Amino acid sequence: MAPGSSLWAMSEVTARPLRADAERTVRTIMEAAERTLGRNPAATMEEIAAAAGVARTTVHRRFATRDVLITAMATWATQQLADAVEAARPESSPPLVALYQATANVLRVKISWGFSMNTAFAQDGESARIYAGVVERCDQLFRRTQEVGILRADVDPVWARRVYYALMHEACQNVSTADADEADTDALATQLIDTLLRGLGTPNPQLT
């Protein structure tokens, strides 16, 4: 998302912009919802409100229904995902560099917004539109990677993407939101790409 943009821009344009403190509240609620629903997807609005340190009615004031909240979170997370990929310059950087960069960036986002991103897949509307662009960019990058010979030519592109996503998802598990500092995500990205390209086996295994 472009710097300086407001959460207000995400919803209908019918309403006028929120006051500074209200906008802060909206973000606080979304972050609390991410944490809470991440632990328990069936958490109640009450629990989310408590985690955000606001009254339940305030949550409903900002997000009319539970669905609206979920959708807003999905859109927000998807936008961050798109920014993370874009920041890696996936079509101008050298493929391997872009792959590494994108992986590290996306990991950072996914660690903080794992729940929202997972639900974003099932959404349609704004987040679907954004997500389609991300997939497009990723496929481009994978194609470039394959052309250059980093990825084997005989691997099924669909399988490749799914393996990549799976590793991404797995790398985020058991990483508390707090310790998502640079070093960690860089190390994770390195490990992830190494595994993706080399696997875990020995180059020439003897089948003893």
Added chain:
Amino acid sequence: MAPGSSLWAMSEVTARPLRADAERTVRTIMEAAERTLGRNPAATMEEIAAAAGVARTTVHRRFATRDVLITAMATWATQQLADAVEAARPESSPPLVALYQATANVLRVKISWGFSMNTAFAQDGESARIYAGVVERCDQLFRRTQEVGILRADVDPVWARRVYYALMHEACQNVSTADADEADTDALATQLIDTLLRGLGTPNPQLT
């Protein structure tokens, strides 16, 4: 689970065994619940009952509360998982053979009981006990694989197991429960282990 064992054995021993048709009903309900909850984890007991072709009250007759149903499904699925691993003779067969066999077997189970197995992780009680045994067996197998040189000696065992689980989980996605025939699971297992050991990159990539 040993052949001939009954679902009755899973619950408290206080009740007496179910009649044949009742036991069939229990299985039908669990299978329907797996399908229904697999699509939508928040599905109601009504929907589950409908999917099973029985009245909602019948579901409650067999599973007093929603929790009891979930727990029963988790236990059942975990037991099938344990059997799948055990059938591969993970400590007597050659490591690579056992790994392949276990993978194929587990895939078959996981395709049909994905939801229940996922929830089983969070359970405690019977399914946790069974699952602990499975983890034990898997770790043994991984250790043997590493000793023999199939798995690189320098890979973190924890990361290895997580990658393996992630690939397993991914391989099951987008595979409808119906087409889980031998050929498919065998092909999946082959692809999975190949990716696990060799990765997707070229042996000697040039970083153009």
Added chain:
DNA sequence: ACAACTTGCAACACCAATGACGCAAGTAGG
């Protein structure tokens, strides 16, 4: 300082899901 906005609180209506009954009709199995 003042107007506009935002929040917490308390109260309310509402609804869908849960879980429990009893009874009549149907089925299993000796």
Added chain:
DNA sequence: CCTACTTGCGTCATTGGTGTTGCAAGTTGT
């Protein structure tokens, strides 16, 4: 064939989450 078991159906009470409203107190921004 007869007994015991099982199921469907209708019905009921309860509960917990959802979403709304009005008002008083506090905050923002001009």
